[in-house]
Amino acid sequence: xxxxxxxxxxxxxxxxxxxxxxxxxxxxxxxxxxxxxxxxxxxxxxxxxxxxxxxxxxxxxxxxxxxxxxxxxxxxxxxxxxxxxxxxxxxxxxxxxxxxxxxxxxxxxxxxxxxxxxxxxxxxxxxxxxxxxxxxxxxxxxxxxxxxxxxxxxxxxxxxxxxxxxxxxxxxxxxxxxxxxxxxxxxxxxxxxxxxxxxxxxxxxxxxxxxxxxxxxxxxxxxxxxxxxxxxxxxxxxxxxxxxxxxxxxxxxxxxxxxxxxxxxxxxxxxxxxxxxxxxxxxxxxxxxxxxxxxxxxxxxxxxx
Numbered sequence: 261x262x263x264x265x266x267x268x269x270x271x272x273x274x275x276x277x278x279x280x281x282x283x284x285x286x287x288x289x290x291x292x293x294x295x296x297x298x299x300x301x302x303x304x305x306x307x308x309x310x311x312x313x314x315x316x317x318x319x320x321x322x323x324x325x326x327x328x329x330x331x332x333x334x335x336x337x338x339x340x341x342x343x344x345x346x347x348x349x350x351x352x353x354x355x356x357x358x359x360x361x362x363x364x365x366x367x368x369x370x371x372x373x374x375x376x377x378x379x380x381x382x383x384x385x386x387x388x389x390x391x392x393x394x395x396x397x398x399x400x401x402x403x404x405x406x407x408x409x410x411x412x413x414x415x416x417x418x419x420x421x422x423x424x425x426x427x428x429x430x431x432x433x434x435x436x437x438x439x440x441x442x443x444x445x446x447x448x449x450x451x452x453x454x455x456x457x458x459x460x461x462x463x464x465x466x467x468x469x470x471x472x473x474x475x476x477x478x479x480x481x482x483x484x485x486x487x488x489x490x491x492x493x494x495x496x497x498x499x500x501x502x503x504x505x506x507x508x509x510x511x512x513x514x515x516x517x518x519x520x521x522x523x524x525x526x527x528x529x530x531x532x533x534x535x536x537x538x539x540x541x542x543x544x545x546x547x548x549x550x551x552x553x554x555x556x557x558x559x560x561x562x563x564x565x
Contacts, residue, residue: 301388303339307381310342311362312370315352323412327375336376339385340369341402347390364388368406401428408439415470416460419452426450451477459488468492475559 342364349356359365364386366373376384404421413421425435432450436443452463452470454477462468468476472491476484545554 301344302386304383304385305364307373307376307384309363310340310373310384310386311345311359311365312373313366314356314358324371324375324378327371328379331372331376331379331381336372336381336385338369338372339387340372341367342369342386342388343367343390344388367402371412401425405439414464415449415473416452416464419449422446422449423453448474451475454478454481456481456484459484462488462492 345359345363345365348359348365367389373384404425408418408421408425422435422439425438426432426446429435429438432446433443436446439446451474452460455463455473459468459473459476463470463473468488468491473488476487476491479487545557549557
């Protein structure tokens with residue numbers, strides 16, 4: 261099945277343009293009283309005219325207090341990308357719960373809308389683009405891509421958004437191209453979805469860090485708990501107790517036997533690499549590292565791309 265068949269419309273939401281007025285849109289317009297054409301969209305609307313996108317993947321709108329304060333002090337620096345209620349209802353006839361009677365649905369900017377409501381703003385600047393709502397897939401893809409690129413989206417929410425894009429486009433390579441990322445970047449983030457439910461919960465709480473979690477997600481699930489325990493113990497090593505000074509009748513013992521000397525660790529071997537070319541570096545690492553260490557270094561380098 262082609263991507264166009266999956267989406268039901270053209271694959272490119274960037275090129276999608278409304279063509280005429282469909283029978284569904286005409287029916288919605290008649291029911292809501294919203295005009296279908298000939299009206300210039302506003303650039304600023306009352307905040308109650310805006311509804312959150314029910315398809316927004318981000319379950320938790322985090323750190324709203326700081327963003328609300330920024331909106332109060334600096335104002336709104338970027339308009340919200342919205343679609344008209346009519347376009348949203350046409351694309352999502354079964355996804356209208358929570359819209360109320362708001363004439364616009366926020367496609368990109370749901371967190372800013374929540375912060376603005378918290379800050380008590382009366383109006384917000386918007387950019388109306390019904391082309392983004394030309395189909396259900398288009399409006400969903402816009403929300404997915406926005407969530408993938410945001411730094412404040414939880415890693416697992418980002419991974420779920422990427423997986424939905426893979427389901428639409430058919431391959432990780434196509435999604436990487438659409439996002440402007442490498443296939444390795446996409447693969448690393450999807451690895452979180454291979455973790456056991458217990459480890460996914462630890463990633464969400466921060467107990468298991470994201471970078472090692474992506475590496476652990478590539479392991480068979482029966483090996484993941486052990487690897488995660490080793491990673492968490494390495495990050496949070498147990499505290500060492502300080503040996504008390506020997507005393508005699510409450511007074512420091514002058515002639516007490518000295519503590520056993522701490523063994524001197526063996527010097528860490530060093531690798532000298534001539535940076536003539538990437539091939540030279542690869543040859544030097546291969547010659548000096550074990551296969552397991554070489555694999556670990558490769559994974560660390562990939563995460564820095």
